Structure formats: C-alpha cells, structure tokens
Amino acid sequence: MKAEMRCDDMETFIDLAVDGLLPDEAKQRLERHLLRCGRCAHRFKALEAVRAMVRQAVPRAEPSPAYVERAQARLQAQFEALFPKTEPPSPTQRQLPFLQGDTNTDSEY
C-alpha cells in the first residue's frame, strides 16, 4: 500500500498530466487524489483550461504575401551579391592560358 500523497507532491503530477505525459500508474494515483482534494482538482482543471485558452487567444500573425515576396527577393539579391553567377568559360577562353606567351605552338608539331 503506497503512502497517500500530499498536495505539494501533486504539483509535478498535475503539470505532467496537463501535457498528457504522466505514466499510467502515477495517473491513477493522481486521479485518486483529485477525487478527495477539491483544491488540487480545481488547480488541474484551471491549468488545462489555461493551456487551451492560450492557443485560442494568441492567433498566429500572418505576413502579407507582398511582404513575403519582397523579403525573398531581398534575400536572393543578397545571395547573388555573395555568390555571383559565373558564366562557364567559353571554348576560346579555355584555350587562352595555353596560347598566352606561346606564339610558336605550331612549330612544335
């Protein structure tokens, strides 16, 4: 037979139960306590209500589509500035290093 729990010990149980994280055995002990203790039962109900109310009371603010477009364009411009697009070298450019300073290549063949 487990010792009866005091209200102070119930605080953590209540917190975990509100989040649905209380293991089964502990949940049963909490339920037994709540049946006998109006104060803890009230505390439990109030915390459950508060958790639900916060979600309802704080609507998610949405950015305007125009802002999202502007912000993304600005970010892309910043990106382009840091990583400028480099064109692949043309076939002529690719040959230049070999040609530079070597005007007599024909004579080697």
Place this chain on the structure above:
Amino acid sequence: MEELQAPREGEDRGPGSLFEQRLVLRLQSGSREALDTLFEMYVHQVYAYAYHLLRNREDAEEVTSEAFLRAFERAFSFRGEAPFRAWLFGIVRNLCRDRLRQPRLLLLEAQDIEAQKDCRQPYRQVENALLVRQALDQLPEDQRTVLMLCDVEEWDAREAAVMLGRSVEATKSLLYRARRSLCRTLTAMLEDDES
C-alpha cells in the same frame, strides 16, 4: 540539383529532420534553392514569433528579413548540433530584444484589434481572449516565450530548450511555472472584474 533537394516520399521535412539537414548543408555550399526552400518553410513561423514579441507589423517584417539575412550570412557557423529552426529562432529572439531596447512608440496594431474583435467569435470568447492576452503581457519575457513556443506553436520541449539555451528539464520547469503564473494572473483579473 532539384532531386537532391526534394524530400523523399513520406520523408519527414520538419525541424531537425534529415531533409532539413540536407538543405542546410546545401545552403552552406552556396545553393540558392536551399535558401529559398528554408525561407519558404520558416518565414511564416518567424514572422508570427517576431510579431508576438514586438506587436507591430512593420517591426516584425523588418526583424524577419534581418533574421533570414543574418542566418544566411552565418550559415557557415551552424554546426548542426541543434535543429536549424531553433538556431534561427534564437537569432530572431536576439533581434527582437535589440529592437525592444530601442525607444519606440507602442501602437496597438489594427490587425491585433481585428483579430480579437472578429465578429464571428462569441462575445464571451473574445472577452476571454483579451483577458488572456492581458495576462500574458504581465508575465516575464522568458515565460511568455516558452508558452508561445510550446502551447501555441506546439514545439517539442527539447527544441524549445535549444532555442532558450536551457536544459530540457529547465525548459519544462519554466513552462509549468509560466502556466501556473498565467493561471494565478487570470484568476486575479477575473476576481477584480467581478468585484
């Protein structure tokens, strides 16, 4: 390139997922597509969080833009030890704090008022929502933040812990303390209201 970025069939693409990790690696190697995808994934959440802290559309927009620019510039220093979202929100939080330190006019946003006075909501619900908002405003910033992350945005306590720079246990403890504070504040407000 696109094939690498696209999530595999049925693959989780949430915070801390392998998909997100691949995106961040690609961002670090200079992929604009990765940057665009991360922006699209998180711009709405970042804006909502900034707005929640600043209560002003213009400020929230500026902070959101700044946060993405900063995250992009600092992407190379991100080592992937925590989910990217928690790291990004840490940047947002710091930017909001800097902004709140600046002298500013506190204006009640039209959007805020409209959201609360939505005529489709029953009167009592609107009244409750306003009371909860007022009670939230009375909480310390860390308590408001943890409620916003865990109870509104439904973040996992582990991710919220990373963003808040606390242990998971300390974060849960903060969350439970915040709920109890809010409960006490609301009760006091309702009692004042009745008397």
